[in-house]
Amino acid sequence: MAKKKKRPASHLVMWILLTAMAVLMLLPIIMTFLYSFFPTSEIVAFLDTRGSYDETKWMEIKLSPHMVSLRQYYRILIEDGTVLRLFVNSAAYSVAILIGQAVVIPMMAYALSRFRFFARDVIFFTVLIMMLLPFQVTMVPNVLTLKKMNLMNTPWAVIFPMCFSPFYIFLLRQFMVGLPNELIEAGLIDGAGTVRCFLNVVLPVCRPVLGAAAALSFADCWNLVEQPLIYLAESPALQPLSVMFNQISESGKEIAFAGAGLYILPALFIYLFFQEDILLGIQLSELK
Amino acid sequence: MKLKQFALKGLVTLSVVVALCMFFSGTVKTITTPKIKVVTTKEGKLEQTAQLNAKLVFDESEPFRIEEAMEATVLVERVFVRPGYEVMKGDVIFSAAITDFDEKMDEIRTKYQEKMVALEDLERKNPERVTKTTRTTQFKTLVAAQDALHEADLALKVAMRRHGIDLDLVIPEGANELQELTAQAQGQSAPIEVMQAIENRYYARVQAEDAQKVFDETSRKQKYAVSEETWTYIMERDNLLEEMEALDEQRIMMELLRQNLAEVRAPRDGYITAVSVKVGENYDGKAAAFEMSAEGVAPVLRADVSEAPLVIDAGAKVTIESGYYEIETLVSATGFDENGKKYADIEVTDELIRAKGSVYNLTLADMAAEVSMRADRVTTLIPASAVRSEGENADFVYVIEQKRGSFTGDSMYVVKTPVTVLGRSDKLVSVAEEMYGARLADKEDRAISDGAAVMEYVN
Structure with missing residues (x-):
């Protein structure tokens, strides 16, 4: 009879610590879903107590409603289509940006990693600089350019700049630099051209990092706030759901949790879909 | 792999659910939300109108009696005038003969x-x-x-x-x-x-x-x-x-x-206001044979305004339809009759007399006149249909407010707001409150109440 291997006590401590951290990190998400099933009147009354704290008492935490209600979901999904419209806006921006990035970024990363041409390093350096600069710095030139192109307050004002995301260029470039030359040379020997090598040899090999980039980029796109606020200031109907969360106020709090629940779902599914790719991609691109 | 399939199924399901909800939410919201027409208040001077029936009157008249007729038996043979006729000095009023x-x-x-x-x-x-x-x-x-x-x-x-x-x-x-x-x-x-x-x-x-x-x-x-x-x-x-x-x-x-x-003739220029003598009847000279408007007094169209929906003062514009034309004149004066009822005198202009043919024609029937009163001061003007009432001096409007910056996005709801009505016309209501540019709910397709969410009519 095999003797069960005894785990060290430090593992138990680690397990407890990680579990506690996981609970702490998941608690907002759990609470969000939990509160989304509260009746609107109850959740409004509950939230109204949040602003007045009594130091002599413990703050009340509600973990269950008096009556489970789908009223919040009914409100945002059926009764009032505003949240859905913004949700679709978010989805449309995310898909459009991802498609744009899928066209631009791998090719640019491939060029910067495999080809030798004039000012290649300068361009790469520029990409690095762009990656390091915060959005607030590049915002003004972006606005001026978009105005010149008559794209302000149109969806393209959000989509175009995001298609050239320097971080993902850097991510893929770093991964592609690590690819063995023999792999591409083999393709060339077999008669493939540059484009064919890129499409049929390099991209399949880059699938993990592409998945990771897609998942991370989706998260970026899904959570856009500053860009729509600036570029779509005069077109509130075109703004994504993330902006409306940013502007949540007294009105609308009765459906805030259902809206948040709906808002989390796509990101959650995307993460689950690309979970392995994200881990592998980060490992392979030596960013860990 | 199972996780990927689960995530893929979840994404597809979510997409389908969102698509279906997009379709039904629009339908449900359209069905359940009251539709309104959005009207915007203006500023201006309220012009109120009222329809009046006016009758030609002569404010003062002078009776004419032929005293000598008391000395004889006088038989009226012909009468040449009727009330409303304009006569010149010397025009024949009637003719009579002394039977004895x-x-x-x-x-x-x-x-x-x-x-x-x-x-x-x-x-x-x-x-x-x-x-x-x-x-x-x-x-x-x-x-x-x-x-x-x-x-x-x-x-x-x-x-x-x-x-x-x-x-x-x-x-x-x-x-x-x-x-x-x-x-x-x-x-x-x-x-x-x-x-x-x-x-x-x-x-x-x-x-x-x-x-x-x-x-x-x-x-x-x-x-x-x-x-x-x-x-x-x-x-x-x-x-x-x-x-x-x-x-x-x-x-x-x-x-x-x-x-x-x-040949009994007019003693001066003026209008015949009454004729007492009749053809075939005797005239004894004890009463006036006829009456004429007082010298220098023009006829007026007098309208009872005691129940008019607006306060009418002298100077108010009056429009009288005459065939294809509209004759414009003014309210020359207002006053109270012996019963205490307020009346308004409308000036009879030459243009009006020409349009009607003669002053006599004005006496044949009451004249329909539209009187317009322009307010002295600029007030907030609201379409009449947007002003509701819960009783006397309990008027209110539904002001449209916009909900912004929340999950519900841009949505409209109405706020019941009391107003003080200063005057009304057929189309507009003047209110004392400063509400210039306010957006109001009007012509709703069903009953609305304070705080109700509303939608604007499309087309």
Whole structure:
């Protein structure tokens, strides 16, 4: 009879610590879903107590409603289509940006990693600089350019700049630099051209990092706030759901949790879909 | 791999759910939310209108009575005017005849003849004056000449009175009567009838004076003793002459009345406001035969405004439809009638009279008039249909508010807001509150209440 291997006590401590951290990190998400099933009147009354704290008492935490209600979901999904419209806006921006990035970024990363041409390093350096600069710095030139192109307050004002995301260029470039030359040379020997090598040899090999980039980029796109606020200031109907969360106020709090629940779902599914790719991609691109 | 499939299925399911909800949410929201028309308040001076029925009236009128008609039986033969007719001085109002004119004149003449016979008898009883044939003949000539003079004198007096000519019939000694009276008559633009009467009277007087001279010459040759009988004679003769003069006056009056009644004319320019005489009926002279508007007073259209939906003051614009035209005039004055009801007088302009043909046409029926009042001050103007009421002095509107910056996005809801109504017109309501530019709910497709979510009509 095999003797069960005894785990060290430090593992138990680690397990407890990680579990506690996981609970702490998941608690907002759990609470969000939990509160989304509260009746609107109850959740409004509950939230109204949040602003007045009594130091002599413990703050009340509600973990269950008096009556489970789908009223919040009914409100945002059926009764009032505003949240859905913004949700679709978010989805449309995310898909459009991802498609744009899928066209631009791998090719640019491939060029910067495999080809030798004039000012290649300068361009790469520029990409690095762009990656390091915060959005607030590049915002003004972006606005001026978009105005010149008559794209302000149109969806393209959000989509175009995001298609050239320097971080993902850097991510893929770093991964592609690590690819063995023999792999591409083999393709060339077999008669493939540059484009064919890129499409049929390099991209399949880059699938993990592409998945990771897609998942991370989706998260970026899904959570856009500053860009729509600036570029779509005069077109509130075109703004994504993330902006409306940013502007949540007294009105609308009765459906805030259902809206948040709906808002989390796509990101959650995307993460689950690309979970392995994200881990592998980060490992392979030596960013860990 | 299972995780990827789960995530993929989750994404697909979520997409399908969102798509279905997108479809149904629009439908459900459209069905369940009241639709309204959004109207925006304005600023301006409220112009209120009211429909009135106005009737032509003459504020002041002057009655005209023919007092002389009391002396005779007067039958109205024709009436030429109706209330509302405009007449000029001298226009014939009506004509009438004295039904017993001939009888009365015969009666006067008979009395006159009786007095004349009595006078002649008296003269004959005086032996000194009637014994000689020559003197008798001369006396008869003198009497005939005096009769002619008398008739001519009466005719002149009738003509003078009828035409309003005032001649001084007492001619200074030494002056030529014909020249003197002719000059006076010409000075007053006397008609030919008067001139002829002056001439006739003059020649009758010449003849009478000639006859008197002849008779006096003959008489001077006789010597009379002034006896008691002579004095009695003189007194009786004077009495008879006075009575004859009175009878003459009666004849003058009768003739004058006959001629005046044959054509009763307007004494001045103006409008006929009432006509009492009727064709075929007698007029006794006790009451006014007709009435005319007071001198210088124009007719007005008077409308009862006691129940008008707005306060009407002088100066308010009035529109009266006339065929294809709209005549514009003004409210000239307002006042209260004997029952305490407020009325408004609308000015009757020449344009209105021309459009209607005459003032008389305005009397035929009440006139429909639209009066417009423009407020003195600028206020907030709201479409009338957007102002609701819960009773007297409990008016309110539904102000549209926008919900922004939340999950619900841009949505509209209404807020019940009380307003103080200052005035109303058919289309607009003036309110005291400063609400310029406010967006209000109007013409909702179902009942709405304070705080209700609403949607705007599409198309």
